[in-house]
Amino acid sequence: MTALEPVLKSLDDNLDHSLERLFELLRIKSISTDPAFAGDCRKAAEWLVADLSAMDFEAGIRETAGHPMVVAHHEGATPDAPHVLFYGHYDVQPVDPLELWEEDPFAPSVKTGEAGRKVIRARGAADDKGQLMTFVEACRAYKAAHGALPCRVTILFEGEEESGSPSLKPFLEANAEELKADFALVCDTGMWDHETPAISTALRGLVGEEIVVKAANRDLHSGLYGGAAANPIHILSKILADIHDENGRVTIPGFFDGVEETPADILKVWEKLERGADDFLAEVGLSIPAGEKGRSVLELTWARPTAEVNGVTGGYTGKGFKTVIAAEASAKVSFRLVHKQDPNRIRAAFREFVKARIPADCSVEFHQHGNSPAIQLPFDSPLLQEAKTALSDEWPNEAVMVAMGGSIPIVGDFQRLLGMDSLLVGFGLPDDRVHSPNEKYELSSFHKGQRSWARILDAIAR
């Protein structure tokens, strides 16, 4: 009998109890954005401290300028056991519009979901109370079965994730020594589908830049000046059009410095997932992948850098028509970065690219928005491979390495401030309706997720 078997058995035997505990936490209205619920946020933090203390975690409330943090420590079975930091958040999104909920968002219950599978329905069921309790229950079962955890575990729960995490960075900086572990476990991600677990290996970085092209010192009449005066919309359109070549590739010099090709075996896995990716475009009314030609939708959104114009404005944009040549025109452009692309060098290269296209009698202003590098875990790291095996052992389908087109700021913070990588594993599903009415978390995500975390902890320890 392996060390894992009694843990898994304990999880199976205690599913109802674990549900009761989750329901207790879900009943607390810990809406962090609304000051009226500040007391509930503290109550959720205190509930977690009590629950973790009952499992012999050295747990406590840690005050911040906003809602408190929960920090808890548990030694590993051996002094040289790996040390992991698990991150989650106990606060939830507001619930309006309340009338769209099928039941009270703070009266959790198990229902049969749209797909015929059992789901836990409540605000926070998935994001993030369900996900964090999935991990906590795995620890509880391990402790119950063996009297100890296989790894040294530090837990950090914040109460301001849904309101921008204003206290998180200062807290990480002030408590770096205490929180630093071998790596972090971040559960704010999901599965590929309800039978296929996933590990997120990459998050794209972001450079945001606003450019304002200025021409004449005032708006001009296009009859009088048209054909003679510089039109900033023309200049801007040319700049924006020049960013991509006819194959959808970004043309800014040096843009691809630090971009690596995705390993062939990873691409092969993604190819198998690509049917879902077609649905991904079809669902929003599109059918042709834009961007770099010859690459799949998944590779484009997960492993390739992009330049997207997020907004453009200039001249007369109201009803009807005004024959004006605008004095200025502006655009907001963002770049999603991958691998080792350097945000500062990309910003500088873009500014040069723009300046080279501004006529001598016109000018351009730049405004910086967002500046973060990409997160990329090496696909061949032992940690990823162990987690992959552990997940594949639990679920019907083998775990897939995926990536995220967007960013999870905490992952970058852990890397920059605490010098540690994150393992991104979570059991949410794309249709969990996080932030929306009727949020749910699949019962199998909760149960098999607990079993998955037990397997991962076991694998990490070995």
Add this chain to the structure above:
Amino acid sequence: MTALEPVLKSLDDNLDHSLERLFELLRIKSISTDPAFAGDCRKAAEWLVADLSAMDFEAGIRETAGHPMVVAHHEGATPDAPHVLFYGHYDVQPVDPLELWEEDPFAPSVKTGEAGRKVIRARGAADDKGQLMTFVEACRAYKAAHGALPCRVTILFEGEEESGSPSLKPFLEANAEELKADFALVCDTGMWDHETPAISTALRGLVGEEIVVKAANRDLHSGLYGGAAANPIHILSKILADIHDENGRVTIPGFFDGVEETPADILKVWEKLERGADDFLAEVGLSIPAGEKGRSVLELTWARPTAEVNGVTGGYTGKGFKTVIAAEASAKVSFRLVHKQDPNRIRAAFREFVKARIPADCSVEFHQHGNSPAIQLPFDSPLLQEAKTALSDEWPNEAVMVAMGGSIPIVGDFQRLLGMDSLLVGFGLPDDRVHSPNEKYELSSFHKGQRSWARILDAIAR
């Protein structure tokens, strides 16, 4: 002694009286856009009827759905004298912001202007009461000197020019036979400078088109979809950038059909005026002529067709940043047409040009705004040559043939509805501040303008 000399002498002798009459008209607050001044508009029309009747014009008020027209007829000295239709308008722009006026806009006076020359200051001093009375005074002096006018003269004054002339077209259609003359005299133009009279030989036409590029069925998150989903701002930017080649020339197939080269002798005159054209750009903070390379600013704005984007909008345009891929993006594009360019063909060619650049999973909508061909008088017409000589005889500098980048709709209406060309001569100056506070009309424009019209009437009759 020529027929002209006593007329000119009469004008010189009666300048003060003519000023008094103009002041009477300027005191009437005939603001056509504000219903509160409807009575004043009628009063202005009645004043003109009375004044013209006093000169033996067969003059009358003609009702419309809005403010009334004034129509007046006077026979020529001989039955076969040419017949001209003089057009002007008695309504004026509103006067706000009133606090920026140096004196009451309806208490006209002669002041010394900024350039040290005497100016008549009042709302309507130039636009258009001053300009129309300049012509009326020439008729009065002719009549006083010879008991008759040298030409048959029909006068049409409208009272809705500053509010879009809603009654004008129906009125022209309903009274075409009565109003049709050999040609029209339209005074809504200006001199090149205070010593150089000008004849406008061309007005550019206009095609306005709004395009809306549609991609996904909703706004998308650029992290999740960036690099995979079509971005309508990219598509639109490419379209707008493609409209001009690297030499500033419009690339739409067939766009230049019907465009003629300006005669070399006209270009030569324009070259001499070009220093003023440099100032024209410098005044608005620019220095490099945009548009077709190798052509002067004057040629570009007077004799070449253009494509100008008058407005563009898409995505997030507020403060800060939002990493969104917009569902749609739109632009308003106008084309200024010259010579024989066909507005309908240009619109159709542009739509094809746009459609060819829309990906198969995206769409585009078009909205039509404005559709008028250019007006071009033959440079070698006897009418132009006579008017040019008459003006050159009066002013220090020879009259120049100029053009207007914008349009005067009435000129097109006269051509389309009454089948007659217009002679565009006026005595306004670029700094008259029409439509703005402290509108003025130079006293020399009024006086030498009267003498100019007398010379032109005399030349036409001969």
